[in-house]
Amino acid sequence: MEAIRNHTGFIYPLNRDNVDTDQIIPKQFLKRIERTGFGQFLFYNWRFDEKGNKRKDFSLNDPKYSRATILLTGHNFGCGSSREHAPWALLDYGFKVIIAPSFADIFYNNSLKNGILLIEMDERQIRSWMEKAERSQYHLQIDLEKQQIRDEENNIVRFNFPEEHKEKLLNGWDEIDLTLKLNDKIAAFEKARGIIA
Template sequence: MEKFEKLSGIAAPLPLVNIDTDMIIPKQFLKTIKRSGLGVNLFDEMRYDREGNETPDFVLNKPAYRGAQILVTGDNFGCGSSREHAPWALADFGIKAVISTSFADIFYNNCFKNGILPIALPQEQVDVLMSDAEKGANARMEIDLEAQTVTTSDGEVFGFEVDPHRKHCLINGLDDIGLTLEKAAAIDTFEARAAAERPWV
């Protein structure tokens, strides 16, 4: 998993509440177990019309936001079913952080496991960041995970909370497997001792 330390990127405004995981990645795209290739279908039903053509008014189809790495959204983002394909699709598109007032618990946890930083802030601060995101590609937002701050293009700074363990994992690029491999030496020592003590196992 890629390390997350500091991010300076374009933020796309998506001021909708209760965006569920089916809106993020519709059910017909859940057949794959690969994490790659889902970005093209991110927000599929909003990004494309019935003929498969891009909807010009959808934010991620606008030239200013095609390279967005940050998403500023409405309340209760990621609600609905617990599909891990939702953060897979966001990550594959290039989204590295999502800012909202609140997240569904399972989606929130899945984000950290897939290298995405979900940031929960009070409504008034999200409103400021939403307005900043609406400025387009010339307004780059900065996120510093070590300092736990979000900085607008105008230099306004907001602090955010994050669990220390999850912060450690993101900064060091550790998913569940990587976290386990941090203990590889201790695991090898245990296995060797167990094999010596119980050779019949």
């Protein structure tokens, strides 16, 4: 998993509440066995029509958001099923950070395990940044270590973040990495139990 300490990126504003995982990645695209390649199907039913042509009325198809790596969205993002393909699709598309007033629990944990930084933020602040990003390209600078966000006007907004998740993201550690850090203790235990010679 790639470590994330500081991230500067353009915003994509998705001003919708209760975006569920079937909207993030529709079920017909879950047959792949790899964890990559799902980005092309992100928000598929919103981005494309029945013939596979890009819809002009969905904002992510606007060229000004083509380099966006920060997703701003509404309440309860990632609700619905527990599919891990949703964070895979978001990450594969290029989103590194998602900022919302609230997240669905399973989606929240799945995303953190895959290295996406999820930040819960006051809705009024999100709306303010969304409005700016809707007018023109707008970027934020995020410092996970200091737990703060700097906007283009040099305003700094602090955010809360669980310490146990912070350490994992700062170091790029997934659950396998954490287990391997205990390799000596695991080997000693196995030797004491006669599992290994």
